[in-house]
Amino acid sequence: MNKVMLGLVLGTVLGLLDGLSAWFTPEVRSLMVGIVIGSTAKGLVAGLLIGWFARKVRSVPLGVLFGLAVGFVLAFIIAAMPNAAGGHYWFEIIVPGTLVGLIVGYATQRYGKSPVPKTA
Amino acid sequence: MKAPDDATVARLQRILDTPDLGDGRYELGERIGEGGMGVVHVGLDRRLDREVAIKFLRPGALAASDVARLRREALLLARLEHPGIVPVHDLGELPDGGVFLVMKRVRGRGLDAVVQGGVPLGERLRLFLQLADTIAFAHAAGVLHRDLKPANVMVGTFGEVLAMDWGVARVVAGSDATTETRSATPSEGSPPGTGAGTVIGTPGWMAPEQARGDAISSGVRMDVFGLGRMLGMLLEAPGPAGAAARTPPAPLRSIARRATAEAPADRYPDVPEMAADVRRFLDGERVLAHHETPAERVRRVLAPHTIAIVLIGAYVLVRALLFAINRR
Numbered sequence: 001m002n003k004v005m006l007g008l009v010l011g012t013v014l015g016l017l018d019g020l021s022a023w024f025t026p027e028v029r030s031l032m033v034g035i036v037i038g039s040t041a042k043g044l045v046a047g048l049l050i051g052w053f054a055r056k057v058r059s060v061p062l063g064v065l066f067g068l069a070v071g072f073v074l075a076f077i078i079a080a081m082p083n084a085a086g087g088h089y090w091f092e093i094i095v096p097g098t099l100v101g102l103i104v105g106y107a108t109q110r111y112g113k114s115p116v117p118k119t120a
Numbered sequence: 121m122k123a124p125d126d127a128t129v130a131r132l133q134r135i136l137d138t139p140d141l142g143d144g145r146y147e148l149g150e151r152i153g154e155g156g157m158g159v160v161h162v163g164l165d166r167r168l169d170r171e172v173a174i175k176f177l178r179p180g181a182l183a184a185s186d187v188a189r190l191r192r193e194a195l196l197l198a199r200l201e202h203p204g205i206v207p208v209h210d211l212g213e214l215p216d217g218g219v220f221l222v223m224k225r226v227r228g229r230g231l232d233a234v235v236q237g238g239v240p241l242g243e244r245l246r247l248f249l250q251l252a253d254t255i256a257f258a259h260a261a262g263v264l265h266r267d268l269k270p271a272n273v274m275v276g277t278f279g280e281v282l283a284m285d286w287g288v289a290r291v292v293a294g295s296d297a298t299t300e301t302r303s304a305t306p307s308e309g310s311p312p313g314t315g316a317g318t319v320i321g322t323p324g325w326m327a328p329e330q331a332r333g334d335a336i337s338s339g340v341r342m343d344v345f346g347l348g349r350m351l352g353m354l355l356e357a358p359g360p361a362g363a364a365a366r367t368p369p370a371p372l373r374s375i376a377r378r379a380t381a382e383a384p385a386d387r388y389p390d391v392p393e394m395a396a397d398v399r400r401f402l403d404g405e406r407v408l409a410h411h412e413t414p415a416e417r418v419r420r421v422l423a424p425h426t427i428a429i430v431l432i433g434a435y436v437l438v439r440a441l442l443f444a445i446n447r448r
Contacts, residue, residue, distance in 0.1 A: 024443045092442050099435045106431060 006112035007051020007104055008044060014100045015043015025092070028083070042074045042097065047104050054108035055115065063109035064102060071101015139176050139214050146174060146212070146222060154178070157186065157287050162225060165209070172209060175221040187219055193287050194221045200261055204254030206282055226284075227277050231350075232270035235357035241368075244354040245402060249395055250281035252347055256391040258283070259340045264290045268346025269325040270353060288320050292339065325349050328382055338384035344394055345387060348379025351398070371401050374410035 001009070019039030022028050028035060050067045057063065075097025079090050124132070138161075141148050149162040152173065163174040177186050197208040210222035231251075235244055251273055255265060265272075265286060272285045321330045327345035329338050338345075355368035355376060375397050381387045388394040388409075401407050404424050412420065422429060 021439055021443075024439075025446050092446070095438055095442070096435065099431070099438055103428070103431045103435060107428060110428065 001112055003054040003108045003112035003114065004048065004051035007047040007049075007054065007108045009047070010107055011043040011045075011047015011050065011100070011104050012040055013043070014103065015040045015046070018043065018096055018100055021096070031084075038078060042078055043100060046070050046074050046101055050101065050104045051108050051112070054105075054112065058109070058114065060106065060109045064105045067101040067103070067105015067108075068098060069101070071098040071104070074101070139216075139218065139220065141174075141212075141214075141220075144212075145210075146172070146220075148174065155285055155287065158190065158221075163222070165222070171225040173206075173223045173225045175223065176214075177218055187217065189287060190219050190221060193289070194219075196263060196286055196289055196291060197221075197223070200258055200263060200286075202254055202257045204250060204257070204281055204283055205286075206284060226274055226282055228274045228280075228282070230271055231273035231275055231281070232353070234275045235270075235354055238358050238360045238363075240360055240363075241355075242402070244357060245372075245398055247275060247279075247281050248347075248351055248354055249398060251283060251350065252391050252395040252398070254281070254283045255343050255347060256395065258289075259343065259391060262292045264292060264340065265343050265346070266290055266330070267321050267326075268343055268350060269322050270350065271322075273350070321346075327384070329384060340390050341384040341387045344379050344391060345384075347391060347394060348376050348387070351379065352376040369401070370416070371407035371410040371412070372398070375401070375407060378409040 016036065016039065019032075019036035022032060022035045022039075046067075049070050050063070053066045054063050057066075072094065075094045078097070079088055079093040082088060138148065138151075141163075145165060145167050147164040147166060149164065151159055152162050153160040158175045158177050160173050160175045163172045164170075165172050175190070177190055191211065194208050194211040197205065201207065206226055207224050208221060209224065212220045212222065214220060231247065234247070239247075255268070258265060263286070265283060267285060267288050268283075272283065274282045274284055276282060320326070323331070325346055327338060327342045330342060351372070355372055359366065375394065379387055379394055388397070397407050397409050404420060406412060406417075406420070
């Protein structure tokens, strides 16, 4: 599997699981569908971006850093949206979201096929 | 008249023992090494203006059989063209009927000296595999080394590994030693005085059958034994300074154990098989000589993914913590 595809699949799956984990928070269970869709989409976008970066830059530290940044920014955007009570789940969304970015950043650098350089 | 002291006598003896090459092509320099049969001097090839190593027979070893053995070593080395074998440039004759061997001057240290300085395990295995590939090449060319030991292995300045001292090597009938031509007559292809019934090799490093005077029948498995001993030595060597002393990994110990089995039939059938097992270990694959437990299997499979596992563990932990906080 190439790096972009790996990032896409991993980001989507982890995003989905991240969304499903909201079930453990009883007060948001009624919003599960929206949370799962949002979290999956967030994971998909993050995975795509991080996979694309891994294809361009071959460096585990930079890949991890980029994954961390993308995960943080996307999670921050989601967390910035107020809930029904007008509050924010900063901690609950940003920390796991950033970690997901970090995992995808590491995995796309460590695993996944790099494109074969073109020869003349 | 005052009697000369011991140092003077030793110096004079050394001068007397040094062969006279006259004003020919080679100029003799200092002695740089010696083995059971020969001594090695540094020399200068005047025609090509380059340093060489010149091997002579020891002063006491000038019998016809010894001369034939050195001559034979030269012929044997000439047919073994490999980066891991010191190339022979010339074979010369001395006025007293002796011969000398002119070889490439190798700069480096003995394998034992190198690893005693503290080398990481991966590097030690890389050195071992280089040596194994050289011996496998010799076997494919129909030559058994028969005296593998750290003193006969040199590590060059650029990390290249060289198998030295092929003085007791044996040419096996046919072109491929791996076929183990047991039907060969005892002295066929053997250096004089190294046929059946003669103990060939170095105590502590030679195979049990060699110690019993049978340096022929086990064929390449004899060198497999020598390599097994070398692997054992490399595994026991100290790691880099400051690194914690560790027991060598069990799969590698199993490889060394199989290679040094008492019965030749229990050893690896050839050197490439043994090297392949070492490479399997380095690649994180299952080593065929080792019966791994389920726990060892899990560790081996997961080891290359330690960081990924730690990251996923951290994620699960964070999720669990958030869940616990929310429940309060």
